[in-house]
Amino acid sequence: MRLAALLYLLLAGTMCSAETLVYFGTYTRGNAASEGIYVATLDEATGALSQPRLAAKADNPSFVAIAPGGKTLYAVSETPWTDDDSVGIVAYSIGDDGTLKQLNQRSTRGGAACHVAVHPSGKSLGVANYSGGSCASFPINDDGSLGEIASFHQHVGSSVNPRRQQEAHAHSINYNADGTQAFVADLGMDQIVIYDVDSESGKLAPSQQRSLKMPAGGGPRHFCFTPAGKIALANLELTSDVALLRYDDAARSLSMLEVASTLPGGQAVPGNSTAECLVHPNGRTAYVSNRGHNSIAVFRIDASNADIQWIENEPTQGEIPRGFGIDPSGKFVVVANQNSDNVVSLQIDPETGSLSPTGSEITVGTPVNVRFLKR
Template identity: 45%
Template sequence: MLSPIQYFLCVALLSGVACSTLLTGSARGADQYRVYVGTYTRGSDSKGIYQLLLDSKTGKLTHVDVTENVVNPSFLAIHPNQKYLYAVNEITDFEGGNSGAISAFSIDSANGKLTFLNQKDSRGGSPCHLVVDRTGKVLLVANYSSGTVCSFLLEEDGPLTGLKSISRHLGSSVNPQRQQSPHAHSINLSPDNTRAVVADLGIDKLVVYFFDPQEGSLIPNGFREIKMAPGAGPRHFAFHPSGKWGYVINELDLTVTAMDYNQKTGELDIIQNISTVPAGTKRKGNSTAQVLVHPSGKFLYGSNRGPNTIAMYRIDQKTGKLTSLGYQPTGGAIPRNFNIDPSGTFLLAANQDSNNVVVFKIDQKTGLLKPTGHEITVPKPVCIQFLPVSATP
């Protein structure tokens, strides 16, 4: 994770290569990574948020701890200062109402244990994604079932304070089962921390907001929303480290859409749509989930649920367009989420229905994934976040 100094250098340089080098260089000093795994607890054997330890040389995972009595902590975010962790509680009945919640925890620097700080109403049903802004002062949340996005201020010592802004999406799209109403599925901040991109599966759009980190507010950008193909179902979004391009993975039509990103205006222009599965694969019963750009900016990865694979792509460094590198089986069922360690060495796939997290090594030249033989059992894993443990001098 970038230190504040490294972050501001990246913004000043506006260079994906420079940012990647800073991130990779610092992360490679880590001997181990704490791996926090968000899970579904309702209707499963999961007890809450699991803490694992990843050996940065071998890729071996070991169990360390579990923070219990956290309901459906399906997505996690770590504060830039690495002292706090935030989790959505993906429910619709918080305190007897129709909303979900967000929980804040402090992280013990010695052992990684989580201590509960406080909890707030997420101001919408089924919160499914959240992110802390680069200043560490604001938490942004996407609520799936209500189609709302919110911002909350954070205290300096970690707890959530009051709601700062809320926006409700409107509309629908062509899929009668999944798109009768808005479903905000993810919220991501631009590299310069000035705009938030929300992928809304229910209305087949990306909605771009101005973000004011001083006020903590989300403000509609004012220009046209970016429309995906009817029935595409945009789910998760990722910026390229250079800030030149953005990529959205579409859950319902099994595609990735590549876009040019205008850093001055915040506009996104579609340049390519590419499948996440081989030709002839049926859409029915299958879906996509996560999308991530490798820290080097050279490769992109997306997960397929049903086929149970990671789609791999090379990114053209001049145009941002994608070339398929093939498909790597995840070693389990329904890879709802995966993440890449900060050094870009390993990819960890969270297989929700087979209750396992599987480790792959990333070939730095080709971008291909190679099974390490390491995996670990975690009940209903649905989110992975990394935290460096120690650094060699």
């Protein structure tokens, strides 16, 4: 009996120690109250967020990504590029208490590194440089640190918006499920630029289909796949739209299907722009954040008919919702409101995908990006 009781207590302790960490990338420059990367916990039963803690001091770590296995985190440093020593990407090990310890840092050879994605194998990562209008990739060493740069590609081009599209502006990089290709949304060129990926070295090389041309003046910003990998989304920052795309992995090709407005009734909201797009793990619902309208647009996706339909817009209870994340259980959306220094959680209706407030709100200075680690 004593042995059985001891085993029960050990098992119960292990179960109770399980937690879902939430990491927040932020802006630290200017009048920002942030000091770097913050971490909180999410209660996956209620959606309640704990008070955030500083995980690591960092310079403008606006976007972070966590490697498969949950041992390391990578953060961009969205700062100007002045020379070959300018830091663009930083590697961290994740401690037992959720804090971060810097492993090393690298130059991304371009200004304003704004987005990072880890290859599905965990052996490399890709970075998009916004003002540099370029992308780069790096191998990941066995200890999680970053090796020397594996590849660098300078984008060249423009589009029709005279203020935002006079030159290339790479805004995100994402891999397909098996990591054979990478997709860089370039806001300045109105293109999704496509690269083939060497799985061992992490090197990027232009694919046979060099790019997919997007609607003129749309400004593709972020990009994501549905779980099945046959459908993708790209939010168009400048026109408050989301584009539904078809991906043929056998042909290594991407094509346009249709475009939907992220605003109620498609009515323009002066000053609005979109920031993030994500697909729910069930593959039936998609979400896009509106900065200005201060809402999350909810869409239903019908992959079989290649159709996307607007459901609703849910207020984010703050100003300029930048990034957001869907928790691992698929029950909650956690939203970072950049200009009001607050993060809120919204509950996802399991049937419709619609959102409603949980009542949980925490303060994080200038939050930009949300990433989860369940362990």
